[in-house]
Amino acid sequence: MAVFEVKNLKYQYGKQGKEAIRGISFSIKEGQIFGLLGPSGAGKSTTQKIMTKLLPSYQGSVLYQGKELRTYGSEFFESIGVGFELPVHFLKLTGLENMKFFQNLYQSKAAIEPLLEKVGLLEDKDKLVGEYSKGMKMRLNFVRALLNNPSFLFLDEVTNGLDPTNARILKDMILDFKNKGGTVLLTTHLMGDVEALCDQVAFIKEGIIIESDTPRNLKLKYGVRKVDVEYQNKKALKKETFELEGLGQNAAFLNLIQTKTIETIHSGETSLEDIFIQITGDDLHA
Ligand SMILES: Nc1ncnc2c1ncn2[C@@H]1O[C@H](COP(=O)(O)OP(=O)(O)O)[C@@H](O)[C@H]1O
Ligand SMILES: [Mg+2]
Secondary structure, eight states, rough: OOEEEEEEEEEEEESSSEEEEEEEEEETTTTOOOEEEOOOSSSSSHHHHTTTTTTOOOEEEEETTTEEEGGGGTTTHEEEEOSSSOOOOTTSSHHHHHHHHHTTTSSSSSOOOHHHHTTOGGGGGSSGGSSSOOOHHHHEEEEEEEEOOOSEEEETTTTTTTTTTHHHHHHHHHHHHHHOEEEEEEESSHHHHHHHOEEEEEEEETEEEEEOOOHHHHHHHOOEEEEEEEEEETTTTEEEESSSSTGGHHHHHHHHHEEEEEEEEEEOOOOOOHHHHHHOOOOOOO
């Protein structure tokens, strides 16, 4: 069954404002990690804000566990965890004090110290958060999202700007959450995260979902298998890419390997990042 069913969702910031979401539909099944992907300004955060009841004046319908989101009271917040881009903590409280404070807002309570241990913060629990590094703050922010033992997790760009070690810790925590039966909606513009985590993805651009499928199906649909050849040309290293299909009859390829000094040959498939650019015409990092 779908945990969230979003149908023809629209949202406008202010009466004269811009229509940030222009009629999107998708569903998130139980146990899935659903990735909402798109360039900056596409409407990813707006969608998450609607789904976390921060923006109530939306059009269309958002069903959570089969019931319209608007009809839920505080029980909704008992069942969800939220990790949004910029961590907000009390800098003059310790990590543990921060977590105790936020946990008091909930009825359902997870054990805090094992969570701190999982993100590698147990030893720093009695340090003031003001002395934490950015990576530590972001890891603490993730713990905060889990304080009430949620069954659904909203994550908005949680690995953004993290070094690989910190990013890996968070990705492992996300997979761990899923493996214990949790469901996740995550937004990101980092395709590596998506390849590692997502069961289903939707590409959003200018408030419209332009494609949605599993990463595997997207690769089958848009991807081509290719061969990259690096070779020496007048003392410079050059690279050319050929389609794997028909390689043995590809005159340009055959000529290259017969006449140049080859440094490397790699076969591979189109990355989700390439596919994203192909579908949207946008560069994610632009
Ligand atoms: N509080 C706001 N008031 C007015 N416009 C906003 C507000 N927040 C976001 N927008 C606009 O809505 C669009 C979608 O923004 P957002 O959902 O933050 O995109 P994303 O998270 O994909 O980068 C953008 O054009 C943005 O400028
Ligand atoms: Mg955003």
